Amino acid sequence: MLTTSNPDNVHHVLSTNFSNYPKGPKFRRIFKILGNGLFNSDFDEWRKIRGLAQGFVNHKQFHRFMAKINHDFLENKLVPVLDNASQQNLVVDLQDVFQRLMLDATCITATSYNPNSLCFGFPEVPFLKALDDAGRTQIKVAVNKANKLHIFTEEELNKLVYLHGALYETLRLFPPAPLQVRTCIHPDTLPSGHKVNSKMKIVFSAYAMGRMTSVWGNDCLEFKPQRWITEKGGIKHVPSHKFLAFSACLGKESAITRIKSVAAVILHNYHVQVMEGQLVTPKASIVLHMKNGLRVRIKNTWP
Ligand code: HEM
Numbered sequence: 409m410l411t412t413s414n415p416d417n418v419h420h421v422l423s424t425n426f427s428n429y430p431k432g433p434k435f436r437r438i439f440k441i442l443g444n445g446l447f448n449s450d451f452d453e454w455r456k457i458r459g460l461a462q463g464f465v466n467h468k469q470f471h472r473f474m475a476k477i478n479h480d481f482l483e484n485k486l487v488p489v490l491d492n493a494s495q496q497n498l499v500v501d502l503q504d505v506f507q508r509l510m511l512d513a514t515c516i517t518a519t520s521y522n523p524n525s526l527c528f529g530f531p532e533v534p535f536l537k538a539l540d541d542a543g544r545t546q547i548k549v550a551v552n553k554a555n556k557l558h559i560f561t562e563e564e565l566n567k568l569v570y571l572h573g574a575l576y577e578t579l580r581l582f583p584p585a586p587l588q589v590r591t592c593i594h595p596d597t598l599p600s601g602h603k604v605n606s607k608m609k610i611v612f613s614a615y616a617m618g619r620m621t622s623v624w625g626n627d628c629l630e631f632k633p634q635r636w637i638t639e640k641g642g643i644k645h646v647p648s649h650k651f652l653a654f655s656a657c658l659g660k661e662s663a664i665t666r667i668k669s670v671a672a673v674i675l676h677n678y679h680v681q682v683m684e685g686q687l688v689t690p691k692a693s694i695v696l697h698m699k700n701g702l703r704v705r706i707k708n709t710w711p
Contacts, residue, residue, distance in 0.1 A: 409609040413616035415623060419649040421590050421610055422656070429610065432591030439692075446658075458658070465658050473663055474517070475562060481513050482673050483558050485526045490678055492528050493706045498532075499683055501701035509670070515643070528538035555711065560672045562665060562670050571668055571675075572643050573633030579653035580624070581631065586615035586696045588655060614652035615696070623650055679707040 412418070421429045430450035439448055446457040463657050464470055486509055493500050508526035511533065516522050525533040562570075592604045621628050624635070638646050654660045674680065683703040686691060691699035 409611060409612060410598075410602060410604055411611040412598070412600065412602075413613045413620060414600045415617065415650045417602075417610075418612050418617075418652065420599050420648075421612075422649060425596060428593050428596055429590035431589065432609070434591070434609070435589055437710075443588060454707050461658055467660065471662075474666070477513060477516055477690065478666055478669055479559060481509060481526075482669060485512065485676070486673065487557060488676070489526055489528065490706050491704075494678065494708045497705070499705050500705050502680070502704050503701040504530065504536075505699050506670070508533065508617065511536060513666075551575065558673075559678055560669055560676070565665060565668045565672060568668060568675070569637055569641055569643060570633055571662070571671060573636035574665065575667055575671065576636045576643070576651070576653075577631055580618040580651060581629075582690070582696055583614040583618060583653040584696050585653070585655070586613065587694075588612045588652070594666065612652060614655075617650070617652055677709055679709055680696065681705045681707070 431448070432450075436448045442448055446454065446461050449457055486505070489505065492498075505526065508530070511525050512522055523533065523535070525531070525536065536684075589609055592606055592608045592610060595606055596604050598604060617623060619628055627635075636646075638644050648655055657663070681704060683705065686703050687700055688702060689699050691697045
């Protein structure tokens with residue numbers, strides 16, 4: 409096995425010599441639960457399914473559907489749960505809240521079934537348990553009516569460039585998929601000069617790459633949303649072999665809009681006080697989690 413965080417190696421494996429590096433049989437065994445779909449396929453089969461999936465994800469109707477589901481979930485699920493936490497002066501685990509929101513929204517999108525895991529009382533969710541085992545200022549400027557509940561439209565979200573930078577900065581330092589794997593077919597030499605043999609696994613560490621001075625500069629360990637903002641006030645493009653959080657993800661745009669909308673609704677409508685005395689630390693797993701969650705107290709900002 410060879411682990412690398414060298415962007416040239418990543419570009420070589422994922423683009424230049426792509427046909428020599430499938431995901432491989434072990435990857436398929438680990439993600440067997442996801443069936444024989446896009447995520448678990450390689451080469452011609454992958455190309456065929458990816459083309460279909462791309463058409464689906466880029467379709468206007470899918471976009472409208474996602475926007476509607478997103479709005480419904482914010483208004484009818486997230487906000488009532490946070491309002492209740494505020495009224496009852498409860499301490500909640502924000503990571504748990506987000507996981508439940510993600511589970512319900514994903515199930516509704518994929519199967520039309522709502523497991524209703526995000527509700528008062530936070531009932532135990534076997535699926536989440538199984539998974540576990542394995543810019544406020546700018547927002548106030550964008551929408552200056554902070555005295556009642558506001559859920560942001562997509563047009564408003566597009567103007568929140570600083571929030572976009574903060575989101576990218578979070579994903580740079582804490583990529584949800586911290587490691588990605590490919591398997592070599594024919595012996596090869598990587599741009600770094602390292603030789604790889606047939607059947608050798610190449611592991612990319614998105615986590616390490618997000619913290620390298622050669623890629624991000626001497627301030628690579630600092631959280632600086634402004635590093636993503638161009639002089640003209642847009643978002644800088646960093647190629648995916650350097651900013652590996654999404655890699656070849658088909659849902660990138662949809663994910664960004666969804667995350668921004670959740671962050672905006674929370675920052676605009678609530679004060680979030682992180683509880684003191686807790687150890688916030690990453691948990692090593694296929695998906696990057698906080699080991700002990702994140703306990704916070706929520707308060708409405710409007711009467
Ligand atoms: C923060 C949110 C997300 C992150 C960080 C993320 C990241 C990733 C990564 C790292 C991959 C593996 C790509 C590769 O094998 O090179 C991937 C694949 C994929 N993602 Fe996402 N993703 C996110 C949200 C979403 C959403 C919301 C959707 C759907 C609307 C989605 C759809 C897909 C699909 C279809 C693939 C398979 C692509 C392929 O194998 O060709 N993702 N994602």
